[in-house]
Amino acid sequence: MKKLKRALIAFLIAILTVNVVALGVINTVSADTTTLSLNARAAYAIDAETGQVLYQKNANKTYPVASLTKVLTLAVIEQDVRNHHLSWNQKVKITPAVAKVANDWHFSNVPLNAGESYTIRQLTESMMIVSADGSAEALALADAGSTAAFNKKMQAVAKKAGVTDAKIYNMIGLANGDLGKNSLKNVKKTAENQFSAKDMALISKYLIETYPDSLKITKTKMANFRVSANQEYQMININSLLPENGFAPKNGTIDGLKTGNTDTAGKCIISTGMFAGRRVIVVALHTKGDWNDQSKDAQKFYEKLTEIYQPVQLTSLRQLSKNVQDAHVVHAKDKHSTGLELIKSTTIWLPKGTTLNQVGAKLKIDQSDRSMTHQLKAPVKKGQHVAYVTLKPTGMPSIQLPVKATDNIKKNGWF
Structure with a gap:
């Protein structure tokens, strides 16, 4: 009888265990279908026009x-x-030092012959299509x-894009010592450029906005590179997300940007394209697995987006919601509130099935215009930027939108 009871208890535990595991699988699948993710050490995805953050992971x-x-x-360039x-x-005209890097099989390249001349366009195309170092x-x-002089130019352009924390050692992304004669003096040979995922997204946004022809x-x-009068090198773009390639997303069109790989950086990618009529930029640093894993992960990200x-x-x-449509004004002479409106119309990505009035919205008065009680203080001029509206869509990073006053509010003479 005791043996029968023990057998029955063991049977019931087994059933419960199977059900718990099954429920865990269901929950995992359910969560996976409602959130974005990238299998990378750091990642950042934005709407290229508005800058709205769609996804972030160790982004800074x-x-x-x-x-x-x-x-x-x-x-x-x-x-x-x-x-x-x-x-x-x-x-x-290619110098022997550049030719040494260009013909090193350890690096990504098209062949360049010392003493041979190539156009700026040829070199730029090979740099971006096959990542020619x-x-x-x-x-x-x-x-x-x-x-060193080009690094200063890179730093200046990065600053224009809103990037101030990057460490820049060269134009390629290789370790400093790999440039041989053209490496920086008094800098470790192992030093490599360092950026955040957010930095790379901001630079990509700047490039596309400022130089769309890029x-x-x-x-x-595919393109041919003329190495010499008797030699051509066929360049095949290594971005597997481009249209008609194996990992091209089915719900949009990818048209750039860049992959990268070193032992310390791992496999990295910036991609961009049009999805739901919007340009999206996605950065993933040190992705897991091989190149196919990286491309498949990015493909899934865009399709899930x-x-x-x-x-x-x-x-x-x-x-x-009504709580962000006007603001109380302290120290006012007559009128004690002003209407508010967006400084400019915009587009917001929201979870499907969510309307704008369902999104949590909070008003934050601009630092220079608020009183000690954090309320808007007089005087206020019509059209003056006075506050931000913060939106927090479910499962997404928050969004800040600048707003302006719709009324003139005079200051009470006592204040």
């Missing part, structure tokens, strides 16, 4: 980024072509004369 911590650096290098410091048809070095030296290069799938989120037009604060 700086890491080596390998050849993602070349997005910034491209921005400098684009800038200097526009400013007539360089021209696309200008020829660059020697081409990046040749461009930087032609533009600024030295690695996407014509990054979306090129439009599966669970949708862009919604926000043209008026009346679309939000």
Whole structure:
């Protein structure tokens, strides 16, 4: 009888265990279908126009980024072509030091022959399509004369993009010592450029907004590079997310930007494309697994983005809850409140099935315009930027929108 009881108890425990495990699997699958994720050490995804953060993971911590650096290098070259410091048809003669890097099988390259000349356009295309390290070095030296001088230009453009915390050692993303004769003096040979995932997204946003034609290069799938009069090198874009490639997302179109890989940086990628009529930029640093794993993970991210989120037009604060449509004004002479309105219309990504008035909204008075009680203080001018509305969509990072006053409010003479 005791044996029978023990057997019955064991049977019931087994059933409960199976059910618990099954429920755990269901819960995991359910969570996975309602949230975005990237299998990377750090990641950052934004709407390229508004800057709305769609996903972030260790986004502000700086890491080596390998050849993602070349997005910034491209921005400098684009800038200097526009400013007539360089021209696309200008020829660059390759030095022995650059040829040594360009023909090193350890690096990503097209062959460059010492003494041979190549145009700025040729070198730029090879830098972005197949991540040619020697081409990046040749461009930087032609533009600024030295690695250190070009680094200063990179820092200046990064600052324009809103990046101030990056560590920049060269135009390629290799370790400093890998540049040989063109490496920085009195800097460790192992030093590598370091950016955060957010930094790389901001630089990519700046590049696309300021030099939109750069996407014509990054979306090129195949091109020939003339190495010499008797030799051509066929360049095949290594971005597997481009249209008709194996990992092209089914719900949008990728048209750039850049991959990268070193031992310390791991496999990194910046990608961008149009989804639900919006340009999205996604950065993933030190992704897990091999290149196929990276591409598959990015593909799933984009497909899930439009599966669970949708862009919604926000043209008026009346679309939000009433608590952000006006503000009480202290120290006022007559009128003690002002209406509020958006400084400009915008588009917000929201979870599907969510309306704008369902999103949690809070009003935060601008630091310079608030009283000790954190209320808006007189005087207030119509059209004056006075506050921010913070939105917190379910499962998404918060969004800050600047708002302005719709009324003139005079100050009470006692104050």
